[in-house]
Amino acid sequence: MKVSILTQPLGRNYGGLLQAYALQLVLKNLGCDVETLNRRKYFPVKVRLISHFKYLVKNILAKFGVEKYLDSNRNPCVNLEYFRDNFILLSPLVESDRDLLSYYSLNNFDVFLVGSDQVWRPCYSPKLSNYFLDFCDDLHLKSKRVAYAASFGVDEKEFTEEEVAICRPLAKRFDAMSVREDSGVELLRDYFNVDSEVVLDPTLLLDVNDYEYLIKNDGSTEAVLPSGVLAYILDMDESKEGVVEKVCNVFGSTPFYMMNNPTRAKSRLKNRTEFYPRVGDWLNSFKSADFVVTDSFHGCVFSIIFNKQFLVIGNKSRGLARFHSILRRFGLESRLVDDSAQVDSSLVLENIDWTVVNKIKNEGRKSSLDFIKDSSSI
Numbered sequence: 001m002k003v004s005i006l007t008q009p010l011g012r013n014y015g016g017l018l019q020a021y022a023l024q025l026v027l028k029n030l031g032c033d034v035e036t037l038n039r040r041k042y043f044p045v046k047v048r049l050i051s052h053f054k055y056l057v058k059n060i061l062a063k064f065g066v067e068k069y070l071d072s073n074r075n076p077c078v079n080l081e082y083f084r085d086n087f088i089l090l091s092p093l094v095e096s097d098r099d100l101l102s103y104y105s106l107n108n109f110d111v112f113l114v115g116s117d118q119v120w121r122p123c124y125s126p127k128l129s130n131y132f133l134d135f136c137d138d139l140h141l142k143s144k145r146v147a148y149a150a151s152f153g154v155d156e157k158e159f160t161e162e163e164v165a166i167c168r169p170l171a172k173r174f175d176a177m178s179v180r181e182d183s184g185v186e187l188l189r190d191y192f193n194v195d196s197e198v199v200l201d202p203t204l205l206l207d208v209n210d211y212e213y214l215i216k217n218d219g220s221t222e223a224v225l226p227s228g229v230l231a232y233i234l235d236m237d238e239s240k241e242g243v244v245e246k247v248c249n250v251f252g253s254t255p256f257y258m259m260n261n262p263t264r265a266k267s268r269l270k271n272r273t274e275f276y277p278r279v280g281d282w283l284n285s286f287k288s289a290d291f292v293v294t295d296s297f298h299g300c301v302f303s304i305i306f307n308k309q310f311l312v313i314g315n316k317s318r319g320l321a322r323f324h325s326i327l328r329r330f331g332l333e334s335r336l337v338d339d340s341a342q343v344d345s346s347l348v349l350e351n352i353d354w355t356v357v358n359k360i361k362n363e364g365r366k367s368s369l370d371f372i373k374d375s376s377s378i
Contacts, residue, residue, distance in 0.1 A: 001378060003027055004091070004109040005036040006131055008117050008124055010084050012077055014282050015203070015298025019116045020088050022202035023148065025210065026369070027113075030378050038090040039100070039126050076275045083218055083279040097127070100135055109143050111376045112136065116149035116180060116202050118319065122158050129163075132170035145174045146375045149199050149368075153319035155183035157191055168192045176375030178368075181325035198325070199368040203301050204361060211283050211305065218280040226256040230289035232299040233259075233313075240313050242340035244293050247311065250348045251291065258285045291348070297322045304330065304361070307354045311343065312336050329364070330357050 005027075007020050020036055027034040075081070084090070091107075094100050112133050118124050119131045133145050152158070159167070171177070171188065177196035179185055188194045229251060231244045244255050258277065277285075283302070286292065292303040292310040300323065303310035312327070312335055314320055327333045332352065337343055372378065 001032050001111065001376070002109045003032045003034040003111045003113055003376065004104075004107075005034065006039065006112065006114045006119065006133075007036060008119055009040045009126060010036075010038075010088065010090075012080060012276065014080070014279060015296065015301070016117055017080060017083055017088070017279060018298065019149075019202045021083075021214075022206050022210075023113075023116060024088060026202060026205050026372065030373065032111075032376075032378065035089045035091055037094060037100075037103075038092065039094045039130065078275070079278040080276050087214070087218065087279075095126075097130075097135070100130060101138060104135055104141070105139055111144045111146060112141075113376070114145075114147045114150055115178075116151065118151045118153035120150055120184075121153040121319070122160075122163065124153070128159075129166050129170065132167045133173070134166075134170055136173070137170075144176075144376060146372075147174055147177045147179070147196070148372060148375075149178060149180040149201055150184065151180040151319075151322065152184050152187050153322060155181075155187075155321035155324075157187060159191065164191055176371070178371055178375075181321045182328070183321040183325065197371065198329075199371050200361075200364045201298075201301055201326070203298065204305065205365055205368060206305075208305060211302075212287070215280040215284045215287065218278055227288055227290050228253040229255045230285050230292045230294075230308075231255040231257050232285070232292065232294040232296055233257075234296050234299075235315060235317065239339045240295060243311065243313055243337065243343055246340050246343040247291060247293050247348050250345045255293070256285070256289070258282060297326070300326060300335075304332075304357060307352075307358070309348075309352055310335060311348070314338050330360055332357070 005020070005023060008016060010017055010020055024034050024036060091103060094103055114131050114133065120128070122128055125131060136143065136145060168191070171192040171194045174194070177188060177194055178199040179188065179196050180199070180201055182198055185196050185198060188196045229244070229248050233240050233244070248255050286302045286306045286308060289308055292299065292308050293313070294300060294303065294310065295313040295315040297318070300310065300312045312323055314323060314336060323336055324333075327336055334347065334350070
Protein backbone atom coordinates (compact mmCIF):
# COMPACT_ATOMS: atom_id res chain seq x y z
CA MET A 1 0.00 0.00 0.00
CA LYS A 2 1.35 3.40 -1.03
CA VAL A 3 0.87 6.27 1.42
CA SER A 4 1.58 9.95 0.90
CA ILE A 5 1.93 12.00 4.11
CA LEU A 6 1.16 15.71 4.08
CA THR A 7 2.71 17.59 6.99
CA GLN A 8 4.01 21.10 7.50
CA PRO A 9 7.29 22.09 5.78
CA LEU A 10 10.19 20.41 7.55
CA GLY A 11 12.79 22.94 8.58
CA ARG A 12 14.06 24.47 11.83
CA ASN A 13 11.98 22.35 14.16
CA TYR A 14 13.11 19.20 15.97
CA GLY A 15 9.58 18.20 16.86
CA GLY A 16 8.37 18.63 13.28
CA LEU A 17 11.21 16.49 11.95
CA LEU A 18 10.80 13.76 14.56
CA GLN A 19 7.03 13.46 14.20
CA ALA A 20 7.50 13.13 10.43
CA TYR A 21 10.19 10.48 10.96
CA ALA A 22 8.06 8.61 13.51
CA LEU A 23 4.94 8.50 11.34
CA GLN A 24 6.92 7.21 8.36
CA LEU A 25 8.57 4.53 10.50
CA VAL A 26 5.25 3.39 11.96
CA LEU A 27 3.73 3.04 8.48
CA LYS A 28 6.82 1.26 7.14
CA ASN A 29 6.64 -1.19 10.04
CA LEU A 30 3.03 -1.87 9.02
CA GLY A 31 4.24 -2.79 5.54
CA CYS A 32 3.44 0.45 3.69
CA ASP A 33 5.42 2.12 0.94
CA VAL A 34 5.48 5.68 2.28
CA GLU A 35 6.82 9.13 1.47
CA THR A 36 6.20 12.65 2.77
CA LEU A 37 5.20 15.44 0.41
CA ASN A 38 7.95 18.08 0.28
CA ARG A 39 5.45 20.96 0.19
CA ARG A 40 6.87 24.44 0.67
CA LYS A 41 5.65 27.97 0.28
CA TYR A 42 6.42 29.64 -3.03
CA PHE A 43 8.49 32.82 -2.87
CA PRO A 44 8.45 35.17 -5.90
CA VAL A 45 11.66 35.69 -7.88
CA LYS A 46 12.00 39.24 -6.51
CA VAL A 47 11.98 37.97 -2.91
CA ARG A 48 14.56 35.30 -3.74
CA LEU A 49 16.85 37.81 -5.46
CA ILE A 50 16.71 40.16 -2.46
CA SER A 51 17.48 37.27 -0.13
CA HIS A 52 20.42 36.21 -2.30
CA PHE A 53 21.74 39.79 -2.44
CA LYS A 54 21.64 40.04 1.39
CA TYR A 55 23.51 36.73 1.58
CA LEU A 56 26.25 38.06 -0.71
CA VAL A 57 26.58 41.29 1.29
CA LYS A 58 26.92 39.35 4.54
CA ASN A 59 29.62 37.17 3.00
CA ILE A 60 31.57 40.24 1.89
CA LEU A 61 31.31 41.75 5.38
CA ALA A 62 32.44 38.45 6.88
CA LYS A 63 35.55 38.46 4.68
CA PHE A 64 36.40 41.90 6.07
CA GLY A 65 36.18 40.48 9.60
CA VAL A 66 32.90 42.04 10.74
CA GLU A 67 32.19 39.77 13.71
CA LYS A 68 28.41 39.81 13.37
CA TYR A 69 28.69 38.14 9.97
CA LEU A 70 31.60 35.75 10.51
CA ASP A 71 29.29 32.72 10.28
CA SER A 72 27.09 34.06 7.48
CA ASN A 73 28.49 31.68 4.89
CA ARG A 74 27.55 28.70 7.04
CA ASN A 75 24.06 27.23 7.18
CA PRO A 76 22.81 27.14 10.79
CA CYS A 77 20.33 24.40 9.87
CA VAL A 78 22.82 22.06 8.22
CA ASN A 79 22.38 19.41 10.94
CA LEU A 80 18.59 19.46 10.67
CA GLU A 81 18.74 19.30 6.88
CA TYR A 82 21.09 16.32 7.16
CA PHE A 83 18.51 14.48 9.26
CA ARG A 84 15.64 15.43 6.97
CA ASP A 85 17.49 14.34 3.83
CA ASN A 86 18.85 11.09 5.28
CA PHE A 87 16.08 9.80 7.55
CA ILE A 88 12.84 11.00 5.94
CA LEU A 89 11.80 9.95 2.43
CA LEU A 90 10.55 13.08 0.67
CA SER A 91 8.88 13.70 -2.66
CA PRO A 92 10.42 16.16 -5.12
CA LEU A 93 9.96 19.80 -4.09
CA VAL A 94 6.40 21.10 -4.51
CA GLU A 95 5.89 24.88 -4.28
CA SER A 96 2.57 25.50 -6.01
CA ASP A 97 -0.80 23.99 -6.90
CA ARG A 98 0.54 23.38 -10.38
CA ASP A 99 3.47 21.37 -8.99
CA LEU A 100 1.11 19.48 -6.69
CA LEU A 101 -1.36 18.51 -9.39
CA SER A 102 1.44 17.51 -11.74
CA TYR A 103 3.11 15.31 -9.14
CA TYR A 104 -0.03 13.51 -8.00
CA SER A 105 -1.30 13.05 -11.55
CA LEU A 106 1.88 11.07 -12.29
CA ASN A 107 2.17 9.20 -8.96
CA ASN A 108 -0.60 7.03 -7.58
CA PHE A 109 -1.21 6.60 -3.86
CA ASP A 110 -3.71 4.41 -2.03
CA VAL A 111 -3.90 6.71 0.99
CA PHE A 112 -3.38 10.41 1.56
CA LEU A 113 -2.60 10.94 5.24
CA VAL A 114 -2.65 14.47 6.66
CA GLY A 115 -0.63 14.95 9.84
CA SER A 116 0.78 15.30 12.25
CA ASP A 117 1.69 18.66 13.82
CA GLN A 118 -0.06 21.98 13.20
CA VAL A 119 -1.14 21.22 9.64
CA TRP A 120 -4.43 23.10 10.10
CA ARG A 121 -3.01 26.31 11.55
CA PRO A 122 -3.33 28.95 8.79
CA CYS A 123 -0.25 30.97 9.77
CA TYR A 124 2.01 27.93 9.32
CA SER A 125 0.49 26.53 6.13
CA PRO A 126 1.89 26.93 2.59
CA LYS A 127 -1.73 26.54 1.40
CA LEU A 128 -4.41 25.47 3.84
CA SER A 129 -6.78 23.76 1.39
CA ASN A 130 -3.99 21.39 0.27
CA TYR A 131 -4.04 19.97 3.81
CA PHE A 132 -7.73 19.24 3.40
CA LEU A 133 -6.80 17.39 0.18
CA ASP A 134 -8.45 19.76 -2.32
CA PHE A 135 -6.42 18.24 -5.15
CA CYS A 136 -8.14 14.86 -4.79
CA ASP A 137 -11.32 16.32 -6.29
CA ASP A 138 -9.41 18.17 -9.01
CA LEU A 139 -7.71 14.92 -10.07
CA HIS A 140 -10.78 12.71 -9.41
CA LEU A 141 -8.74 10.49 -7.13
CA LYS A 142 -10.40 7.59 -5.30
CA SER A 143 -7.68 7.23 -2.68
CA LYS A 144 -8.53 7.06 1.01
CA ARG A 145 -8.39 10.38 2.85
CA VAL A 146 -7.19 10.17 6.46
CA ALA A 147 -6.13 12.73 9.07
CA TYR A 148 -3.78 11.41 11.76
CA ALA A 149 -3.08 13.56 14.86
CA ALA A 150 -3.76 16.70 12.85
CA SER A 151 -3.57 19.87 14.91
CA PHE A 152 -5.00 23.38 14.87
CA GLY A 153 -2.41 24.27 17.53
CA VAL A 154 -4.87 26.50 19.39
CA ASP A 155 -8.28 26.12 21.00
CA GLU A 156 -9.89 29.00 19.11
CA LYS A 157 -10.75 29.30 15.43
CA GLU A 158 -8.04 31.10 13.45
CA PHE A 159 -9.66 30.33 10.09
CA THR A 160 -11.37 33.11 8.16
CA GLU A 161 -14.98 32.55 7.12
CA GLU A 162 -13.76 32.12 3.55
CA GLU A 163 -11.29 29.42 4.63
CA VAL A 164 -14.01 27.60 6.56
CA ALA A 165 -16.30 27.75 3.53
CA ILE A 166 -13.59 26.20 1.34
CA CYS A 167 -12.35 23.57 3.80
CA ARG A 168 -15.64 22.42 5.40
CA PRO A 169 -16.87 20.40 2.38
CA LEU A 170 -13.35 19.00 1.91
CA ALA A 171 -13.23 17.87 5.56
CA LYS A 172 -16.50 15.99 5.11
CA ARG A 173 -14.93 13.90 2.34
CA PHE A 174 -12.33 12.37 4.68
CA ASP A 175 -12.72 8.66 5.36
CA ALA A 176 -11.38 9.03 8.90
CA MET A 177 -10.49 12.00 11.09
CA SER A 178 -8.23 12.10 14.12
CA VAL A 179 -6.66 15.03 15.91
CA ARG A 180 -3.89 15.53 18.44
CA GLU A 181 -5.74 17.79 20.90
CA ASP A 182 -9.10 17.66 22.64
CA SER A 183 -9.82 21.16 21.34
CA GLY A 184 -9.40 19.87 17.78
CA VAL A 185 -12.43 17.62 18.23
CA GLU A 186 -14.51 20.65 19.20
CA LEU A 187 -13.20 22.83 16.37
CA LEU A 188 -13.92 20.16 13.74
CA ARG A 189 -17.40 19.58 15.14
CA ASP A 190 -18.36 23.23 15.60
CA TYR A 191 -16.98 24.72 12.38
CA PHE A 192 -16.63 21.79 9.97
CA ASN A 193 -19.50 19.54 11.10
CA VAL A 194 -17.15 16.56 11.28
CA ASP A 195 -16.61 14.01 14.05
CA SER A 196 -13.11 12.95 15.06
CA GLU A 197 -11.14 11.22 17.78
CA VAL A 198 -7.97 12.09 19.69
CA VAL A 199 -4.82 10.05 19.07
CA LEU A 200 -1.21 10.29 20.18
CA ASP A 201 1.43 12.44 18.51
CA PRO A 202 3.43 10.09 16.22
CA THR A 203 6.58 10.50 18.34
CA LEU A 204 4.79 8.68 21.17
CA LEU A 205 4.19 5.65 18.95
CA LEU A 206 7.90 4.74 18.99
CA ASP A 207 9.94 3.18 21.78
CA VAL A 208 12.95 4.68 23.54
CA ASN A 209 15.06 2.16 21.59
CA ASP A 210 14.01 3.82 18.33
CA TYR A 211 15.38 7.15 19.54
CA GLU A 212 18.55 5.60 20.92
CA TYR A 213 19.11 4.28 17.38
CA LEU A 214 18.99 7.88 16.10
CA ILE A 215 21.39 9.03 18.80
CA LYS A 216 23.92 6.49 17.52
CA ASN A 217 23.26 6.74 13.79
CA ASP A 218 22.55 10.28 12.67
CA GLY A 219 26.20 11.36 12.86
CA SER A 220 25.86 12.80 16.36
CA THR A 221 28.86 13.48 18.54
CA GLU A 222 27.67 10.89 21.09
CA ALA A 223 29.45 13.03 23.63
CA VAL A 224 28.71 12.51 27.29
CA LEU A 225 26.29 15.35 27.94
CA PRO A 226 25.77 16.98 31.33
CA SER A 227 23.16 15.52 33.62
CA GLY A 228 21.25 17.86 35.87
CA VAL A 229 18.78 20.46 34.57
CA LEU A 230 18.23 20.67 30.81
CA ALA A 231 16.69 23.95 29.63
CA TYR A 232 15.17 23.69 26.16
CA ILE A 233 13.52 27.07 25.60
CA LEU A 234 12.28 28.18 22.19
CA ASP A 235 11.35 31.74 23.11
CA MET A 236 13.67 32.85 25.88
CA ASP A 237 12.76 35.84 28.04
CA GLU A 238 13.46 36.98 31.60
CA SER A 239 10.38 35.24 32.98
CA LYS A 240 11.39 31.87 31.56
CA GLU A 241 14.95 32.40 32.63
CA GLY A 242 13.53 32.92 36.12
CA VAL A 243 11.79 29.54 36.01
CA VAL A 244 15.03 27.84 35.00
CA GLU A 245 16.91 29.63 37.78
CA LYS A 246 14.37 28.58 40.44
CA VAL A 247 14.54 24.93 39.38
CA CYS A 248 18.34 25.00 39.43
CA ASN A 249 18.35 26.57 42.89
CA VAL A 250 16.35 23.61 44.21
CA PHE A 251 19.03 21.22 42.98
CA GLY A 252 21.99 23.51 43.60
CA SER A 253 23.08 23.16 39.98
CA THR A 254 23.59 25.17 36.81
CA PRO A 255 21.44 24.57 33.72
CA PHE A 256 22.50 22.91 30.49
CA TYR A 257 20.98 24.86 27.59
CA MET A 258 20.02 23.20 24.33
CA MET A 259 19.82 26.37 22.18
CA ASN A 260 19.06 29.95 23.27
CA ASN A 261 21.50 30.18 26.16
CA PRO A 262 20.79 33.58 27.82
CA THR A 263 24.40 33.90 28.99
CA ARG A 264 25.53 33.66 25.39
CA ALA A 265 22.86 36.14 24.32
CA LYS A 266 24.22 38.73 26.76
CA SER A 267 27.84 38.22 25.71
CA ARG A 268 29.82 39.53 22.77
CA LEU A 269 28.63 36.45 20.86
CA LYS A 270 25.00 37.58 20.87
CA ASN A 271 25.03 38.54 17.18
CA ARG A 272 26.83 35.44 15.98
CA THR A 273 24.87 32.72 14.21
CA GLU A 274 23.68 29.95 16.51
CA PHE A 275 23.85 26.51 14.93
CA TYR A 276 21.23 23.85 15.52
CA PRO A 277 22.73 20.69 17.09
CA ARG A 278 22.23 17.34 15.40
CA VAL A 279 18.92 15.61 16.07
CA GLY A 280 20.75 12.78 17.84
CA ASP A 281 22.47 15.27 20.17
CA TRP A 282 19.13 16.95 20.82
CA LEU A 283 17.61 13.59 21.76
CA ASN A 284 20.64 12.71 23.85
CA SER A 285 20.22 15.90 25.89
CA PHE A 286 16.82 14.64 27.07
CA LYS A 287 18.13 11.14 27.69
CA SER A 288 21.00 12.51 29.81
CA ALA A 289 19.03 15.05 31.83
CA ASP A 290 17.77 14.57 35.36
CA PHE A 291 15.20 17.35 35.01
CA VAL A 292 13.83 19.28 32.02
CA VAL A 293 12.48 22.82 31.80
CA THR A 294 10.91 23.61 28.43
CA ASP A 295 8.37 25.80 26.63
CA SER A 296 8.22 23.39 23.70
CA PHE A 297 5.42 20.91 23.00
CA HIS A 298 7.83 18.26 21.79
CA GLY A 299 10.19 19.13 24.63
CA CYS A 300 7.31 18.07 26.86
CA VAL A 301 6.69 14.95 24.76
CA PHE A 302 10.31 13.77 24.89
CA SER A 303 10.47 14.39 28.63
CA ILE A 304 7.59 11.90 28.85
CA ILE A 305 9.20 9.46 26.40
CA PHE A 306 12.47 9.41 28.36
CA ASN A 307 10.64 9.45 31.72
CA LYS A 308 12.27 12.67 32.95
CA GLN A 309 10.95 14.92 35.68
CA PHE A 310 9.97 18.18 33.99
CA LEU A 311 8.17 21.51 34.02
CA VAL A 312 6.55 23.09 30.98
CA ILE A 313 6.29 26.86 30.66
CA GLY A 314 3.14 27.87 28.80
CA ASN A 315 3.94 29.20 25.33
CA LYS A 316 0.78 31.01 24.25
CA SER A 317 2.14 32.34 20.95
CA ARG A 318 2.83 28.81 19.74
CA GLY A 319 -0.46 27.38 21.03
CA LEU A 320 -1.41 26.43 24.60
CA ALA A 321 -4.09 23.91 23.61
CA ARG A 322 -1.39 21.39 22.77
CA PHE A 323 0.06 21.53 26.28
CA HIS A 324 -3.27 21.33 28.06
CA SER A 325 -4.37 18.32 26.03
CA ILE A 326 -1.29 16.15 26.42
CA LEU A 327 -0.77 16.97 30.10
CA ARG A 328 -4.42 16.28 30.87
CA ARG A 329 -4.22 12.96 29.06
CA PHE A 330 -1.29 11.82 31.22
CA GLY A 331 -2.58 13.38 34.45
CA LEU A 332 0.32 15.84 34.53
CA GLU A 333 -1.52 19.17 34.52
CA SER A 334 0.47 20.34 37.55
CA ARG A 335 3.66 20.35 35.44
CA LEU A 336 2.45 23.40 33.46
CA VAL A 337 3.44 26.82 34.83
CA ASP A 338 3.08 30.35 33.52
CA ASP A 339 5.97 32.00 35.34
CA SER A 340 8.48 31.62 38.15
CA ALA A 341 5.91 32.69 40.81
CA GLN A 342 4.26 29.28 40.37
CA VAL A 343 7.51 27.37 40.93
CA ASP A 344 8.52 26.17 44.37
CA SER A 345 10.59 23.30 45.74
CA SER A 346 7.56 21.09 46.43
CA LEU A 347 6.50 21.25 42.77
CA VAL A 348 10.03 20.66 41.48
CA LEU A 349 10.62 17.71 43.83
CA GLU A 350 7.20 16.11 43.31
CA ASN A 351 7.95 12.80 41.60
CA ILE A 352 5.98 11.77 38.53
CA ASP A 353 4.58 8.23 38.76
CA TRP A 354 6.01 6.85 35.53
CA THR A 355 4.30 3.48 36.00
CA VAL A 356 0.94 5.21 35.62
CA VAL A 357 2.13 7.50 32.80
CA ASN A 358 3.66 4.65 30.78
CA LYS A 359 0.49 2.59 31.16
CA ILE A 360 -1.55 5.46 29.72
CA LYS A 361 1.00 5.85 26.92
CA ASN A 362 0.87 2.16 26.00
CA GLU A 363 -2.93 2.16 25.96
CA GLY A 364 -2.92 5.29 23.80
CA ARG A 365 -0.36 3.75 21.49
CA LYS A 366 -2.54 0.69 20.90
CA SER A 367 -5.67 2.71 20.14
CA SER A 368 -3.70 5.10 17.90
CA LEU A 369 -2.16 2.24 15.91
CA ASP A 370 -5.60 0.66 15.61
CA PHE A 371 -6.87 3.93 14.14
CA ILE A 372 -4.10 3.96 11.54
CA LYS A 373 -4.68 0.34 10.56
CA ASP A 374 -8.46 0.56 10.44
CA SER A 375 -8.70 3.92 8.68
CA SER A 376 -6.14 3.00 6.03
CA SER A 377 -7.27 -0.64 5.65
CA ILE A 378 -3.77 -1.88 6.44
